[in-house]
Structures are given as C-alpha cells and as structure tokens.
Amino acid sequence: MQIGVPKEIKNNESRVGMTPAGVFELIKNNHTVYVQKDAGFGSGFFDEDYKDVGATVLDTIEEVYAAADMIVKVKEPIAEEYPLIKSHHVVFTYFHFASSEVLTKAMLKSEAVCIAYETVEDKDGSLPLLTPMSEVAGRMAIQQGAKYLEKPIKGRGVLLGGVPGVPPGKVLVLGAGIVGIQAAKMAAGLGAHVTIMDINMKQLRYVNDVMPSHVVTEFSSEYNIRKRIKDHDLIIGGVLVKGAKAPKLITRDMLKDMRPGTVLVDVAVDQGGCIETTKATTHEDPTFIIDDVVHYCVANMPGAVPYTSTLALTNVTLPYVLRLANEGWENACAKDETLAKGLNVVKGKIVYEEIAEAFNWSVDAM
Numbered sequence: 001m002q003i004g005v006p007k008e009i010k011n012n013e014s015r016v017g018m019t020p021a022g023v024f025e026l027i028k029n030n031h032t033v034y035v036q037k038d039a040g041f042g043s044g045f046f047d048e049d050y051k052d053v054g055a056t057v058l059d060t061i062e063e064v065y066a067a068a069d070m071i072v073k074v075k076e077p078i079a080e081e082y083p084l085i086k087s088h089h090v091v092f093t094y095f096h097f098a099s100s101e102v103l104t105k106a107m108l109k110s111e112a113v114c115i116a117y118e119t120v121e122d123k124d125g126s127l128p129l130l131t132p133m134s135e136v137a138g139r140m141a142i143q144q145g146a147k148y149l150e151k152p153i154k155g156r157g158v159l160l161g162g163v164p165g166v167p168p169g170k171v172l173v174l175g176a177g178i179v180g181i182q183a184a185k186m187a188a189g190l191g192a193h194v195t196i197m198d199i200n201m202k203q204l205r206y207v208n209d210v211m212p213s214h215v216v217t218e219f220s221s222e223y224n225i226r227k228r229i230k231d232h233d234l235i236i237g238g239v240l241v242k243g244a245k246a247p248k249l250i251t252r253d254m255l256k257d258m259r260p261g262t263v264l265v266d267v268a269v270d271q272g273g274c275i276e277t278t279k280a281t282t283h284e285d286p287t288f289i290i291d292d293v294v295h296y297c298v299a300n301m302p303g304a305v306p307y308t309s310t311l312a313l314t315n316v317t318l319p320y321v322l323r324l325a326n327e328g329w330e331n332a333c334a335k336d337e338t339l340a341k342g343l344n345v346v347k348g349k350i351v352y353e354e355i356a357e358a359f360n361w362s363v364d365a366m
Contacts, residue, residue: 001328002034002068003026003032004035005055005071006073006081007037008074008075010075010303011283011284012282012283013074014306015042015075015300015306016310017039017074018072018314019310020040020053020055022318022321023035023055024053025322026321027053033055033056034055034058034064035047035056036061037058037059043307043309043310044307045310065086068089069088071091071092072317074303076093076094076096077091077106077107079106085106085107085110087347089110091107092115092117092324092342094118095117096118097345098272101359107345108345108349113329113343113347115342118242119243119352120339120341122338123338127242128316129313129316129317129342130178131178131316132316134178135179135182136302137179138183138186139185140302140305141183141236142183142190142234144298145160145171145263145296146160148263148287148296149233149263154261158233160190161191161192162191162192168190168192168193169233170234171187171233172197172236173194173196174220174238174249176206176217177203177238179240180238181196187215187234188214188215191214192234194215195232196217197218197225204217204218225254229250229254229257230258230259231259234262235265236265237250237264237265237275241354244355246268246271246273247274248273248275248276250275250277255290258291261292263293263294263296265296279295281295283298320339
C-alpha cells in the first residue's frame with residue numbers, strides 16, 4: 001500500500017503522524033511510505049531520519065496526498081486539505097467530527113473512508129488510541145493551569161502547592177477518566193488540594209483507593225459543582241462522551257460565582273467543550289477572559305510537547321496502521337471489532353451514531 005504522512009498544518013501543531021521507527025515497520029512489511037518535507041521537524045525527527053529507513057520525502061502536501069492510498073495524520077484535516085482528500089483515500093487520524101459540522105460535510109463530500117483514532121474502542125470500553133493523548137493533556141492541564149494562575153497572566157496569584165504556613169491551592173477536576181486521573185495525579189504531586197468529580201461510582205472508588213489523602217472524590221451533580229466552583233482556584237474539564245459532544249457541566253451563569261482570577265482548563269474542547277463559554281484557542285493565543293475568569297481552551301494541547309506526544313501516539317497507532325495496510329480497510333475492520341469502531345464516515349455515509357445525533361442527521365447502516 002502507498003501510505004502518506006503529511007505535515008500537520010493546524011495552528012502550532014508540531015506532532016507528526018508517524019515516527020521513523022513506525023515508517024521502518026511499514027517498509028519492512030513491503031509498503032511504500034511518502035513523508036512530506038519537514039513533517040517531523042517539530043517533533044525532533046528529520047527528513048534524513050525518514051530517508052534512512054526507506055521513506056520517500058516529497059516537497060509538498062499535494063504530492064503526498066496524490067501519491068498515497070492511506071493518509072496517517074494527527075489532527076483533523078483543515079479547510080486547505082479538504083480538496084486533497086479523494087474517494088480512494090483512507091484517512092486515519094483524530095477527527096472529532098461531532099464538534100464540526102463543516103468538517104463532517106467535507107468528508108462526506110470527499111467519499112473517503114475516515115477512521116477516527118478517538119472512537120477505536122476495545123471490548124472493555126477503553127479507547128486505546130485516545131488514551132496516550134489524554135494522558136498528556138491531563139498532565140499538561142495542571143502544568144498550564146498552574147502557570148495561568150500567576151498574577152501577571154491575570155490569574156489569582158496562587159501557588160498550587162502553597163508553602164509552609166500558607167494553604168495549598170484548590171483544584172477541581174470534572175471527570176475521573178484518563179484525563180481526570182492524570183490531572184489529579186499531577187496536581188496532587190504539586191501538593192494541591194484536589195477534588196475529583198464523576199457520576200461513575202466505580203471509578204470514584206478506584207480513585208479513592210489509588211490517590212493520596214489530599215485527593216478527595218465527590219459525586220458529580222450540578223448542585224455539587226456549583227458549590228465547589230466558589231472556592232477552587234483551578235478547574236479542569238475532562239469529561240468525554242465517546243464520539244459525541246461533551247455535556248456542558250459549567251454554564252455561563254456559573255462564572256459569576258467564581259473568584260476573579262480562577263482558571264478554567266477545558267480539555268474537552270475537541271468535543272465541543274464541557275464549559276459553556278469554551279471556544280477553541282491555539283498555543284499562539286491560548287487564553288481569554290470572561291467575567292474575570294481565565295479560560296484556557298487549546299484544542300491540541302499535546303501539540304506543545306510534540307516529541308513526547310508523537311512517540312506516545314505512534315506506540316499505539318502503529319499496530320492498527322499495519323493492519324490496515326496489510327489487509328486493506330474492509331478486511332481489517334471485518335476482522336477487528338476494535339478497529340471497526342473507528343469507522344466514522346465511509347464513502348459518503350455517516351456510520352457512527354453519535355456523530356449523526358450531534359447534527360440531528362440519520363445514520364446510514366453499513
């Protein structure tokens with residue numbers, strides 16, 4: 001199979017869809033890999049690294065799309081890429097269709113096969129291709145939140161860990177999934193007082209068992225959220241509904257109950273955000289302020305640490321890329337129920353129910 005790895009062109013996205021080690025495995029399996037010039041540069045991988053393992057480096061993104069049958073990316077295609085995606089393409093990347101009707105319509109029009117990393121689902125309900133980026137984003141949420149709590153950036157001026165004689169900062173984490181647990185772990189490591197909320201009692205029991213005593217659990221309800229936001233310094237939105245828009249747990253009117261300089265980090269921004277006032281931002285301009293509350297809503301948080309993120313992503317995507325390349329998408333998905341869950345848009349049809357529900361459209365059966 002002809003496999004293309006284009007350079008990501010989303011604002012400040014420095015990750016790349018495949019490391020040289022991943023390309024090596026594909027070429028070892030008798031596939032041809034086309035990598036766009038400087039595609040890996042932001043992640044610390046150079047054109048010579050790809051050439052050394054047998055890849056062909058092409059100058060332009062147009063050449064990569066034209067040469068490839070399967071495109072392996074990191075982020076969803078943006079408007080400049082829409083015309084490059086054709087009906088013979090299999091595109092394997094993060095799509096987050098439910099948050100963008102424009103993207104969904106463009107991919108339907110292309111009649112390509114769109115397989116979304118974020119909906120590839122194991123039998124136990126886990127999301128193996130989303131997990132590593134959720135781990136990165138959860139940890140980064142605290143790193144970024146701690147920075148934006150500083151007064152020069154309009155935060156409350158709170159040091160999360162406190163100092164002797166001064167209480168630590170308070171962190172509220174909404175969602176006890178991968179993002180929430182990683183955020184709680186990082187905040188606890190800094191010495192902050194952490195409250196983590198979820199509606200899944202089994203998950204809260206797990207958190208209670210594994211976290212230190214200054215991480216407390218609480219059942220998530222509007223009443224409890226409204227109570228906690230009044231005295232917490234940093235609030236992390238880490239709620240995920242697979243393939244669907246995130247629920248709005250913090251509404252516009254709640255901002256008035258927060259103290260000036262409170263920081264909100266909405267990790268769910270890719271799925272529309274779990275904070276009503278969320279709007280996607282970039283690493284170039286990451287924050288905005290509403291009612292004296294700082295919002296950090298960067299839609300590709302792991303892109304700020306591309307070396308770590310690219311390695312972590314290729315570790316989990318490579319087996320699926322190999323399966324798709326070796327067997328073709330139809331056979332690979334027929335044999336692997338986990339991979340089949342990644343099918344979102346196929347030949348002009350939506351085949352993933354939650355996407356259709358997001359736009360009140362009908363689902364076409366396979």
